[in-house]
Amino acid sequence: MSSSTELTEKKVFLLKSLDGVIFEVEESVAVQLEVIRELIEGDCARPFISLYNVTSEILALVIEYCKHHAETCSGGTSATIADEDLKTFDNEFMNVDENILLELCSAADYLDIKSLFELTCRTLASLIKDRTIIEVRKMFNVENDFSVVEEKAVRKEFAWAFK
Amino acid sequence: MALNYSQRPIIPAHISEDNLVSPMRILNGYLAEDVPDKNGEGYSKACCTCQGEAEEWNFNCGGDRVDLCSSTESTAKDIVDLLPSDPFGMDIETTFTAITGWLEDLEFDYQGYMRNNNNEDYGLFAGWNLIWNNAFSNNAQFDEKLNVGTQYFPSNLQVYEKPDESIHTFTDSIQFDEKLNAGNQAHVYREEREMGGALSQYELEFLLAHNMRDIEGHSNEGASSSSELQFGGEVEGAVANLCRDGREMGGALAQYELGFLLAHNMRDIVGLSSEGARSSSELQFGGVVDCAVNCVKDEGTPHEALTFAFSYLGVKDLLSVQRVCKSFCSTVKGDPLLWMSIHIDRPLNERVTDDVLVQLVSRAQGNLQCLSLVECPRITDDGLRRILAANPRLTKLSVPGCTRLTIEGILNNLKAYNSNIAVPGIKSLRIGGIYGVTYEHFEELRLLLGYDSHKLENNHRPHFYSRGSFYLPCDDDRAIDIETCPRCEKLRLVYDCPAAGCQVKDQATKACRACTLCIVRCAQCGRCINDMEYEETFCLELLCSDCFKQLNKYQDGLDEKVDTPKDGALHEPNFCLHG
Known part of the structure; x- marks a missing residue:
């Protein structure tokens, strides 16, 4: 038996984040999360669905994204206007700091939301693009774990590209 | 095997056998290649007053040879020690105006932080054994023995300074003051x-920096000491930071400092002649400081999601990203899916040759x-043949503007x-x-x-x-x-016209x-300008009057946001070929 409530006429699912916060989402939103859709289709969405890899902060964002996309797509507006609307929404939605972006990206991967995954990946790629190594390390807080020798070797490789 | 002035009777008396000959190993291929010539030149120039002795500067750089074990024993029994100090009665003590003794004997052992590595790792780089006595410059005030031994360095770093009464032909006292300071500082730390x-x-590192500078000084190639000092200062800063942090990070930091040191040496040796080497060493330097900072943060495992983004990066950024850290490197190298579609344009196009392209494409592991x-002007028909031979899944080939390719070559390659x-x-x-390209x-x-x-037209x-x-x-x-x-x-190549009246709606x-x-x-916009006003730019490009006005507007008031044309006739300039 799923967690759907008959009161609203709409199926509602409960998603539980890693830190125990429970979100209530409509079916139109939930099915965008491929992981959950499989559960719904298999009628395995028990009282609530535990999402162990996503924190409440990120899950809230993900749900916001899915909600907006679901509403825009079913809003009855013409395709081009909907596209424009989604584009502006996506641009604003991606206007977050890198750490949230990374979390969103891995959440989208885990929850299997293709459009969000691609959006976050593209945004991340545009952040990395044309940056120096040092800038990338700084931006994403990555440690240089090469030994001197390894670093030399890796710098030697394709050195032509950096002349 | 070494610069050996052991015929000077003063030396055995002052230097213990252990330290008489202690190899300084530098893991740096550049050094191994560059040093012999340069140094040889420098020294022989400086030695011009004593040509006879020049041969005794026996400089051996072990090139590709790997020298794992210390040569302390073997060299301690150096036959030169057994020879008379002045066999030809040349009165070395007076002819040598500037030979003053050992500036330093460095025994530099990497075991401290190479513990985890296999010893065979030494084979990856050129071993370099060098002993030289920095005989030309000395200062009597520097009669100080630095002996720093630590838990990380089983083998000590030892510095010996021997005062000498010899004449100074080169006045390097300032440098030595600095060195002294560095030494003292190190002691404090x-x-x-x-x-x-x-x-x-x-x-x-300080010592090396100074040595190199000495060489430069002697070979009269000019001094870049100011930049060195600057470098020294910055590294000092990094070290100080870490000290404050008070964590145990000897190993990691040591590595980065070594990197710094190598960068230093490389630059100094190559000297003023090579701009490329200079910038590369600066690049390394940048990396060093950054690493030091990151060490302090005690974080730094890359987020897994970052690697997801790699598939949206171009070749240049992929190559750049693989230098960021180990896990990125292995991802970029090991994932053929990232290389399934290779697109090369500016700025890499001029640099890509057949060989590097084949190497690059090999990362796709046949999945290209x-x-x-x-516009890759260095790619030839033969390069194309090699690529095609190794990548059976290739279905899209785009070589526009590759001027060294011939249409016959392309045709033959495609036929095969x-x-x-x-x-x-x-x-x-x-x-x-x-x-x-002909109709045939x-x-x-x-x-x-x-x-x-x-059908397709x-x-x-x-x-x-x-x-x-x-x-x-x-x-x-x-x-x-x-x-x-x-x-x-x-x-x-046939272009369509974006102008409103010229759109190809039907045949x-x-x-x-x-x-x-x-x-x-x-x-700019690609519209036809046959029967309308146009301007020719400095780059001999033609601009339609609309675009030219836009350009002027843009240049006149850069703060003013330029309106995009309303009629859709003009398009934003698009510099991205691959979208």
Whole structure:
């Protein structure tokens, strides 16, 4: 038996984040999360669905994204206007700091939301693009774990590209 | 094996056997290659007053040879020690004006932080054994023995200074003051218990820096000491930071400092002659400081999601990202899916040769599907053959503007490739800008690519001429980019017109569709400018009057946001060929 409530006429699912916060989402939103859709289709969405890899902060964002996309797509507006609307929404939605972006990206991967995954990946790629190594390390807080020798070797490789 | 002035009777008396000859090993291929010439030159110049002794400067750089064990014993029994100190009665003590003794004996052992590595790692780089006595410069005040031994450095870094009464031909006292300071500083820092390993290298680095500078000074190539000092200062800062942090990070920091040190040496040796080397050493330096900072943060495992983004990066950024850290490096190298579609254009296009392209493409491990080389002037037909031979899944080939490729070469390569039944064969080809394409070639290509020329002619997206997209992109569904120009009937790239009145809606209005020779187009928006006003820019590009006005407007008031044209006739300049 799923967690759907008959009161609203709409199926509602409960998603539980890693830190125990429970979100209530409509079916139109939930099915965008491929992981959950499989559960719904298999009628395995028990009282609530535990999402162990996503924190409440990120899950809230993900749900916001899915909600907006679901509403825009079913809003009855013409395709081009909907596209424009989604584009502006996506641009604003991606206007977050890198750490949230990374979390969103891995959440989208885990929850299997293709459009969000691609959006976050593209945004991340545009952040990395044309940056120096040092800038990338700084931006994403990555440690240089090469030994001197390894670093030399890796710098030697394709050195032509950096002349 | 070493610069050995042991014939001087004073030396055995002052230097213990252990330290008489202690190899300084530097893991740096550059050093091994560059040093012999330069140093030899420097010293022999400086030695001009005593040519007879020049041969006794016996400098051996172990090139590719790996010297794992210390040569202490063998060299301690150096036969030179057994020889008379002045066999030819040349009165060395007076002829040598500047030989003053050992400036330093450095024993530098990497075991401290190479513990985890296999010893064979030494084989990866050129071992370098060097002992030299910095005989030309000395100062009596520097009678100080630095002996720093720490838990990270089983082998000590030892510095011996011998005062001498000899004449100074080179006045290096200032440098020695600095060195002294560095040494002292190091001692102070050493008091802080964790920093031992790092600091001993810090010291070493200073010494090396000075040595190199000495060489330069002697070879009269000019001094770059100011920049060195600057470097020293910054590293000092990094070290100080870490000291404050008070963590145990000797190993990591030590490595980075070593990197710094190598960068230093390389630059100094190459000297003023090579700009490239200079900048590369600065690059390394940048890395060093950054690393030091990151060490302090005690974080730094990259987020897994970052690697997801790699598939959206171009070749240049992938190559850049693999230098960031180990896990990125292994991801970029090891994931053939990242290399399934290789697109090379500016700025890499000028640098890509056949060999590096083959190397790059090999990362796809035979899975390459789309290869796009935009204006790569160094790629030859043979390079193309090698790529095709190794990548049976390639279906899209784009080589526009690759001027060294010939149409015959391309045709032959494609014939050989597409005749193989096991491969899908090239389905899409871009050869815009390749010279000498005849109708025969075109027909052969048509057969090879297997498309129907009549069917495809009009069912495609319009291709507009503009600064960033002279060539038809790979993702266009046309099988081949060139076609017969409706006006001159030559096989060329044919552009559509973005101007409102000229859009190709149906076959009847083909009026404004031709190659750039027949219809001159604006470099910005791509519209035809045959019968309207236009301007020629400094780069000999033609701009239609609308775009020119826009440009002027933009230049006049950079703070004013330029309105995009309302009629849709003008397009934003697009510099991205691969979208």
